[in-house]
Amino acid sequence: MAGPGSDLPDHPDWLWRTPEPKRSYDVVIIGGGGHGLATAYYLAKNHGITNVAVLERGWLAGGNMARNTTIIRSNYLWDESAGIYEHALKLWEGLEEQLDYPILFSQRGVLNLAHSLQDVRDSVRRVEANRLNGVDAEWLDPQQVKEVCPIVNISPDVRYPVLGGTYQPRAGIAKHDYVAWAFARAADAMGVDLIQHCEVTGIDIVDGRAVGVRTTRGPIAAGKVAMCAAGHASVVAAMAGVDLPVQSHPLQALVSELLEPVHPTVVMSNAVHVYVSQAHKGELVMGAGIDSYNGYGQRGSFHIIERQMSAALELFPTFARAHVLRTWGGIVDVTPDASAIMGLTPVDELYVNCGWGTGGFKATPGVGWCYAHTIANGEPHPLNAPFSLERFTTGALVDEHGAAAVAH
Amino acid sequence: MMLISCPWCGPREEAEFHYGGQAHVSYPEDPSALSDEEWARFLFYRDNPKGPFAERWNHSASCRRWFNVIRDTVTYEILAVYPVGTPKPVIA
Ligand SMILES: Cc1cc2nc3c(=O)[nH]c(=O)nc-3n(C[C@H](O)[C@H](O)[C@H](O)COP(=O)(O)OP(=O)(O)OC[C@H]3O[C@@H](n4cnc5c(N)ncnc54)[C@H](O)[C@@H]3O)c2cc1C
Ligand SMILES: [Zn+2]
Numbered sequence: 001m002a003g004p005g006s007d008l009p010d011h012p013d014w015l016w017r018t019p020e021p022k023r024s025y026d027v028v029i030i031g032g033g034g035h036g037l038a039t040a041y042y043l044a045k046n047h048g049i050t051n052v053a054v055l056e057r058g059w060l061a062g063g064n065m066a067r068n069t070t071i072i073r074s075n076y077l078w079d080e081s082a083g084i085y086e087h088a089l090k091l092w093e094g095l096e097e098q099l100d101y102p103i104l105f106s107q108r109g110v111l112n113l114a115h116s117l118q119d120v121r122d123s124v125r126r127v128e129a130n131r132l133n134g135v136d137a138e139w140l141d142p143q144q145v146k147e148v149c150p151i152v153n154i155s156p157d158v159r160y161p162v163l164g165g166t167y168q169p170r171a172g173i174a175k176h177d178y179v180a181w182a183f184a185r186a187a188d189a190m191g192v193d194l195i196q197h198c199e200v201t202g203i204d205i206v207d208g209r210a211v212g213v214r215t216t217r218g219p220i221a222a223g224k225v226a227m228c229a230a231g232h233a234s235v236v237a238a239m240a241g242v243d244l245p246v247q248s249h250p251l252q253a254l255v256s257e258l259l260e261p262v263h264p265t266v267v268m269s270n271a272v273h274v275y276v277s278q279a280h281k282g283e284l285v286m287g288a289g290i291d292s293y294n295g296y297g298q299r300g301s302f303h304i305i306e307r308q309m310s311a312a313l314e315l316f317p318t319f320a321r322a323h324v325l326r327t328w329g330g331i332v333d334v335t336p337d338a339s340a341i342m343g344l345t346p347v348d349e350l351y352v353n354c355g356w357g358t359g360g361f362k363a364t365p366g367v368g369w370c371y372a373h374t375i376a377n378g379e380p381h382p383l384n385a386p387f388s389l390e391r392f393t394t395g396a397l398v399d400e401h402g403a404a405a406v407a408h
Numbered sequence: 409m410m411l412i413s414c415p416w417c418g419p420r421e422e423a424e425f426h427y428g429g430q431a432h433v434s435y436p437e438d439p440s441a442l443s444d445e446e447w448a449r450f451l452f453y454r455d456n457p458k459g460p461f462a463e464r465w466n467h468s469a470s471c472r473r474w475f476n477v478i479r480d481t482v483t484y485e486i487l488a489v490y491p492v493g494t495p496k497p498v499i500a
Contacts, residue, residue, distance in 0.1 A: 232458070234456035234457075235456075235458050243453055244453075244456075245448075245452040245453050245454075246456060247429070247454060247456050248456055248458075248481070292426070292427035293427045293463070293479070293481075293484075294429075294456060294461060294463070294481050295481050295482075295484060296458045296481050296482045297481070297482050297483065297484055301409045301410065301422055301423075302409050303409055303421075303422065303423045336451070336452045392448045392451075392452045392453075393444050393445055393448040394444070395444075
């Protein structure tokens with residue numbers, strides 16, 4: 001009998017070149033996480049722009065891309081969000097073929113549990129909104145929740161009883177590292193230079209226009225500069241004198257030891273602050289909400305983990321014998337309306353993509369597609385136009401706290 | 409978990425406190441005189457430095473009082489604790 005993980009591919013050889021940075025590029029992307037890599041890929045693929053460098057201060061996709069819990073869904077409340085997340089989900093559905101690389105995209109569904117009357121009302125409203133936007137969504141009563149995920153405790157005798165849940169069958173998970181490698185390999189093959197251990201330390205501006213960057217490996221001229229630094233968005237934007245309405249927080253996650261398959265889907269609960277899936281290899285993957293304070297330390301406080309474990313145990317009593325094997329943290333860039341910022345900046349030919357906070361992995365292909373369009377054309381794609389920086393001045397916020405606050 | 413020194417109760421564990429974000433942000437004296445840009449800045453823009461940060465904490469599980477802290481956002485080390493309404497101490 002095949003053991004756990006026997007369906008996984010072998011560890012790959014080098015998938016991309018390690019070029020020396022050239023003195024100049026048409027587009028310089030700051031940040032080699034999932035978003036930067038996907039943007040480079042679609043710049044080359046959709047727009048024929050291949051004289052592109054992705055500059056990464058650490059190793060490729062070692063930031064939030066390496067640290068996220070890989071939940072993919074598109075069941076957000078507002079039309080603007082449904083637009084971009086559903087676009088991303090459709091891309092996910094063809095991505096493995098498109099990139100010709102296994103990314104273990106598994107549409108095992110996502111359940112968002114409701115534990116109070118208000119939760120129920122909000123959830124049912126969100127299901128209706130999702131359907132109007134062509135996003136698959138169902139409202140399940142507790143018994144139906146149990147049918148989808150038999151290990152969920154639906155007893156009414158708990159502190160936060162399960163009153164039902166929303167279910168998106170097309171949602172799921174993917175293997176985050178493979179996604180990054182797949183985009184990196186495909187971008188590299190089209191001529192994009194992926195340059196690791198190259199920290200951007202300054203952005204050169206002449207007459208209100210970005211013309212290049214300074215880096216730990218020397219200055220690099222650029223026709224266009226695209227910021228993609230996630231947790232470091234504020235730090236990078238400040239190099240161009242641009243302020244962003246973003247706060248950087250620690251976000252933690254953890255895994256158990258490898259276990260027999262017990263958990264067939266993804267379960268999230270905003271009210272009790274926990275979400276759980278079981279990775280392909282067998283470990284339980286869990287996360288919670290952000291640590292409240294600002295932090296760039298890639299670590300958070302232990303009481304957050306403790307609370308998330310007690311919430312998980314109440315929902316899944318069968319986890320009582322599981323062990324926490326490893327915990328870690330990333331740095332997430334949180335906006336006031338829990339929606340991303342993607343588009344132009346007050347500086348010409350300087351572009352911003354940030355603010356995806358706790359939930360930008362699922363958007364990776366959609367971000368790449370729309371951001372590449374924005375950069376190539378000097379104006380936003382219709383799907384990211386609502387996520388402009390100006391919305392904080394005009395007041396046209398996209399308030400996704402209900403669908404995004406704890407949820408990822 | 410951080411150990412935070414409440415000026416009134418002494419060192420207590422972080423779980424007793426509530427975070428209040430950036431310190432020294434005062435309500436505009438004449439809100440209706442602000443432009444949309446200025447109002448947006450007051451509502452939505454806060455400093456987000458990598459390094460020392462002046463921020464507010466409330467000892468919500470005990471004396472329930474607010475105070476200010478300078479904390480390094482990379483090491484999480486607390487560099488100063490000082491009362492609300494007093495100037496930000498200079499960190500060497
Ligand atoms: C614990 C955790 C769980 C999460 N769970 C989910 C989830 O289940 N589902 C979901 O959709 N999202 C999730 N997220 C959010 C998701 O990971 C992020 O929104 C997304 O990864 C951000 O885009 P990115 O991949 O480009 O970021 P990153 O991978 O962080 O890329 C940014 C890169 O910029 C680099 N950089 C920064 N400054 C500079 C500089 N000056 N010069 C050069 N490079 C620089 C960084 O080193 C980094 O590699 C989670 C995040 C965390 C931390
Ligand atoms: Zn106190």
